[in-house]
Amino acid sequence: MKKVVSLNAPSSKEQEISSKDTTEILDFVKSALVGTGQKEYYNTKEEQREALLRVHTPVFSKHREFYAFLLLSQINDLNKQIIIYNLLANGRNISKKKREVENKLILCSLNKMRTSRAYRTLVMLAENKVNNSRTRGLVETWLKNRSNYIVEFVKYKDKAKRIIVHNHIHIDNEVWDFLFKTKKKDFKNQLFNDYYEARRNPNKLYELPYTIAEGFASYHNIDRKEFLEKIKKRMTNTEKLSRQTTAKRSGVKIEADWTKWELNRIYKYLYSLDRAPKTCKSELNEIADKIAQRIPYRYKNSVVIIDNSGSSYGSNEKKYHPISVSLALAKIIENISDNCKRLYTNNPGTRIVPKVRGATDLATPLIKALKHKPAFDSVFILSDGYENQIAGLVEQIIRVYKTKVDKKDKTMILQLSPVMAAESHSVRELSGQIPNVGILNENQLSGALLLLSMQHNEGKTIKQFTNFLKKKFEKLELNLSNFLLEGPNGN
């Protein structure tokens, strides 16, 4: 992101959340959950990013405190990057106490992001000339508290240089020489020496960490299969997991502990196997349970309707993505409900992962769910919304159900879509009368449930959510000196 649109300075007083504000906040959180800024079906990258920046403005201007606390939520990292930028670029006229809180939120957020995103965030600040003492202090503290900064400086050499120069950060002489000078001597730090050696000698690159070695493999035009075979012993489990598809394509076997994967990826992996591992069920439950503990919502009697029609296979580029996301969500919803039943649009078969085939008849399982005794209080429909047996029937069922049968609205019906609709940058609605949200993976479930409940009962939920984030903030631990909270000049 080269240039960021400047925003109006926020008002010094937090405003009460009105119903109009609720709409703004809703739009913001909805897009912040799934908006990635990547090229979607209809929009260019630039259009996507401008749209994201535009939706930030109202919330930041009027509800700075809530906006800052969103750094603890599950909105995606791109939007957290924008929040960090806005907070640091517009830091005047806020109290010292609020600044301390924001600093803590920013540091935690940077720590939790993927390393590449965190460095990109700091480079973005430099590129947009955000140059106040508060920012310089924060950046220096963050950099110097990185446990693996030597490896990071080697991997993100250019970014590190930019950040260090812009923020006037004093660093060790040897690190400075590595970053800014052409190699003229032997370094004490062996990694720096290996880096320069690998440039000249391709055999040396296999002594570097995988992420750094990969760049040199490309530089030396090394065959992918050969590279993976030789480097795999140096890969971390996360790296092994994320390179499974590449490895398979290259004909290289890389063993990895699949239970450390994201839940939706585990389901995709299970689809690729002829037979699921014996311990699979218990491990899936354990993983889902851990995720469920981080989610602040609980349900009593719920039902999950999973669309396992042919379209839930996804595409050749993203095989089994929609169904895997749905299964992950269903698993977690089962863990946050006292009682939960599962229904499918098509016969799932007997394997641990359901068969994916057939047309989309959501009406039949929906009726089954609605007539269940005892009644469910929550119905989750996990579907891309492309209904064809018969298109429009679910909308009719919901319309009549809500007006004639469930007049007191005791049953909450929600739609979560694991894909964005091809024709718009949003979810394909099954019915305009039920809340709906798009969700890319199970890590966004909290945010998605917030959005869904906001659509179901606005206003009240924003307060609940803010309180939840504040409580989360109180539990934060930062092993940093007090310096970080005040800034070098107490700013």
Add this chain to the structure above:
Amino acid sequence: MEIKEILRGYEAGDPQMVGIMTMIPITTKTPYQSVGNVEDLVLEKDVSYQKLRFTNNSEEISIVPHGYMYLTQKEKAQDRTVGSTYLVDRKGTIEVDADCLEPSQGGLMRPGEKEWSLLPVGLKLPAFQKHGDQRYQSLWPDVEKYLKRAGLEGRAIIEFFKSYKDELDQFVAQFEPVENQVGAIILFGDKMVGMEVTPHYLFWNEMWRPIIRDCYGSDAVTLSKQGLGVGYKPILKEDVKNIADLESQTKEVFDKSKKFAQTVVDNILNEDVEKKETQNLGDWTLYDIESDNIRGQAVKHGPQHYVYSSVVYKGLQDPNVFEREFAPIWEKGEVYKKNEFKF
């Protein structure tokens, strides 16, 4: 014989209904496997603007589907279509008549594997009628009419696919192939507009997207651009007191929709057709078939079993046909919101 002879041994699946189009799956648990896949056909030579030579790389007999079409965006060559079905011998070659679909572009295609598609269903009838007339430009006027109906100018069918790419992509996402599917009967409104049967599941999977998107989807889009073909929407009545009532109404919608589809289809399937043999290859026979309402082709293996068919409704040429009132069980109305693609 009656058209339904072609479907002897097959079964109808539950209809999928989205807007103007209904797709009734044709299924079988005993597909005929001894036919090569469509992907086994390779262009051996672009002989001339009106002749293409194919090679069948399969160990089995293969079938060139009716309306097989090349849109050569990646090379400077004329787009072409094959206006007839052909049987191709095992590991054999065949030279077929072709029609040009791109007047403004000269050039012949390079041999080899290529992306292929199928002709829009509204052009299949003229393609049947003019096939083999030794004039590569015979379809140009029909393409021009077709484009005009869709609000476009020119005589190159590629313009349609470029202009309506998004709508067609949305369209194909609406429908899904079902288990054991080898074919489909397609309705627009209360009219059966086509029937496609293929020998086996893989053949059908290869044909799926070209059939639903390029062949029938094109005409669904065209009808909507003309303001014809009102979308359907199942409407449930308000006299519901409890969930049992709602369930009963929903079941009624499903039952009526199946009955409706069956009634429409039966009207056509019971028609007598004239059958004329046009090619045979050992136990395989290709027929042209025609009745008052339909025109098409079918391939039979042995004395009884039809393994391929492509049949279209003649009335597609008359857009007024779609101005008729639809069956009273349906309400006219839009399935989608205003900012979405409408049928």
